[in-house]
Amino acid sequence: MADPWLEAYNFAIEIAKKAGEIRRASESEIKISTKSSTVDLVTATDVRVEKIIIGALKEKFGDDVFIGEESASKKGACILTDEPTWIIDPVDGTTNFVHGFPFVAVSIAFAVNKELEFGVVYSCFEDKLYKGRKGQGAYCDEESIQVSDNKDxxxxxxxxxxxxxxxxxxxxxxxxxxxxxxxxxxxxxxxxxxxxxxxxxxxxxxxxxxxxxxxxxxxxxxxxxxxxxxxxxxxxxxxxxxxxxxxxxxxxxxxxxxxxxxKEIEIFPSDRDDHLHIVNPYQAFKLLL
Missing domain, CATH: 3.40.190.80 (D-Maltodextrin-Binding Protein; domain 2)
Incomplete structure (x- = not known):
């Protein structure tokens, strides 16, 4: 029986690595704007990388659904349906990126019938690619990884x-x-x-x-x-x-x-993503340039 999501999985790995070229972003791209607060940042690199990822996925897979900062800002909320859905963070760790703190990641996940099928995380400055498929294990590059066995x-x-x-x-x-x-x-x-x-x-x-x-x-x-x-x-x-x-x-x-x-977590309220209205950070960014 053919593997229905193998092509998508392999392409996600390929495009995550390509998007990881943010490591070589020019100084001019590290101009910052803010989103929900003065410490919630967005840069030109966020915009460029999201365009790389979504553009490539749309060209390859056509009408799949996309959830991420851009789609959320356009729709006002993220609605997860049964349709094949890409869930994307083009630059996870924007504040790190702005300050040169060496942990920045590209994150790409894929869900069908509201179930996550696979996830790919490329840690750009470390040059490590983490990946996992439902029922098929997790890897860092090509090495199988496991959680700690410590229960203390x-x-x-x-x-x-x-x-x-x-x-x-x-x-x-x-x-x-x-x-x-x-x-x-x-x-x-x-x-x-x-x-x-x-x-x-x-x-x-x-x-x-x-x-x-x-x-x-x-x-x-x-x-x-x-x-x-x-x-x-x-x-x-x-x-x-x-x-x-x-x-x-x-x-x-x-x-x-x-x-x-x-037992130690003091929980506080936070609006759900499927109810959230998010001001378009990319439009705000363009206005400030």
């Missing part, structure tokens, strides 16, 4: 981020959560500044868990496949089932680690 929270490293929302009450809850986790105690808390890379760190066994509230579906879709195919778990920050549109995600090497971290 006190021997764990946890990843999280502060996000881009500077609402004082939310920031206090984020800081309080990190303090509570540190005092379990754990070996440490880290953050690369890109959700896609953070999830790949879980998948490769470098850390035991990653969680965040306020991320978008395009930040975590590809990583969710890779973590699960590496033997990990993906769920809501309250321990319930993972909901791609909820803007809340916990992933871990094992349910025991996930459940222990979840």
């Amino acid at each position: 929270i006190k021997k764990s490293v946890i990843i999280s981020e502060f996000g881009t929302d500077r609402d004082r009450s939310k920031v206090k809850k984020i800081c309080s959560t990190m303090e509570r986790i540190l005092l379990i105690p754990v070996h440490g808390i880290r953050g690369t500044g890109t959700a896609a890379t953070n999830m790949c760190m879980v998948a490769r066994g470098s850390v035991e868990a990653f969680f965040e509230i306020g991320i978008h579906c395009w930040d975590v879709a590809a990583g969710a496949v890779i973590v699960q195919e590496a033997g990990g778990v993906v769920c809501d920050v309250n321990g319930g089932p993972f909901d791609l549109m909820s803007r809340r995600m916990m992933c871990a090497n094992h349910a025991d680690i996930a459940n222990r971290v979840i």
Whole structure:
């Protein structure tokens, strides 16, 4: 029986690497605009890379549905249907890119019937490509990867981020959560500044868990496949089932680690991606140039 998504998977790998040419972006492209807040950035490179990815996918696969920052800004919300759907983050870690902090990723996922079929994350500055297909394992380049086998929270490293929302009450809850986790105690808390890379760190066994509230579906879709195919778990920050549109995600090497971290998370509200109205960042960017 023919593999219906093999061609799409292989093309996603090819186009992710091509999009990774952001490593060689000219200085003129690192002009910044802002999106939802003064710390939520967009650059000309974000625009260029998204055009590369979506243009190539449309040419190859025609009428497939696309979800990402551009489609969200045009429609006001991201609606996941049963149709074959590409979920794309052209530059995950824009603030890192602007400041020269060496963690920037291209993230491409593919869903059918609302189920994620595969995910590809290219960590550009590391020159590492992470990939996973439902039921077929996870890889870094061509090497199979697995989550850590550590089930002792006190021997764990946890990843999280502060996000881009500077609402004082939310920031206090984020800081309080990190303090509570540190005092379990754990070996440490880290953050690369890109959700896609953070999830790949879980998948490769470098850390035991990653969680965040306020991320978008395009930040975590590809990583969710890779973590699960590496033997990990993906769920809501309250321990319930993972909901791609909820803007809340916990992933871990094992349910025991996930459940222990979840006990310390102070949850705060965040608009769902399928209800969210997003001001078009690319139009705002053009106006500021």
